Amino acid sequence: MTEKxxxxxGTTINKQxxxxxKKVEPNKYGQEFEVGTPVVFEFQKQTYQGVVQKQxxxxxxxxxxxxxxxxxxxxxxxxxxxxSYTDLAKSE
Numbered sequence: 001m002t003e004k005x006x007x008x009x010g011t012t013i014n015k016q017x018x019x020x021x022k023k024v025e026p027n028k029y030g031q032e033f034e035v036g037t038p039v040v041f042e043f044q045k046q047t048y049q050g051v052v053q054k055q056x057x058x059x060x061x062x063x064x065x066x067x068x069x070x071x072x073x074x075x076x077x078x079x080x081x082x083x084s085y086t087d088l089a090k091s092e
Contacts, residue, residue: 024055024056024057025057026055026056026057026058026060026085027057027058027085029058029085029086030055030056030057030058030059030060030085032090033052033055033060033085033088033090034052034055035052035053035054035055036051036052037051037052037090038050038051038065038090038091039051039052039060039062039083039088039089039090039091040088040089040090040091041062041083041087041088041089042087043073043081043083044073046071046073048064048068048071048073048074048081049064049065049066049067049068049091050062050063050064050065050068050081050083051063051065053080056082058084058085059082059083059084059085060082060083060085060088061080061081061082062080062081062082062083062088063079063080064077064079064080064081
């Protein structure tokens with residue numbers, strides 16, 4: 001392992017970098033939802049728009065976009081939500 005030093009609030013912090021960690025590979029449903037892909041999804045009977053920020057094994061972290069950014073849900077969740085790949089559809 002290697003160490004990296006960073007300055008935060010005037011103090012030096014040593015961070016351990018983990019090159020031995022595996023890259024997360026999305027399952028077969030997630031292959032089409034690469035980072036940056038615009039998507040739509042339904043949550044609590046409401047339709048929302050977003051952009052894939054990060055891929056996980058069975059789901060993606062989505063940033064709300066468009067009119068969805070102003071929704072109460074987006075505000076409560078600080079503009080991010082985790083949605084299963086099977087509940088996502090590509091936006092046009």
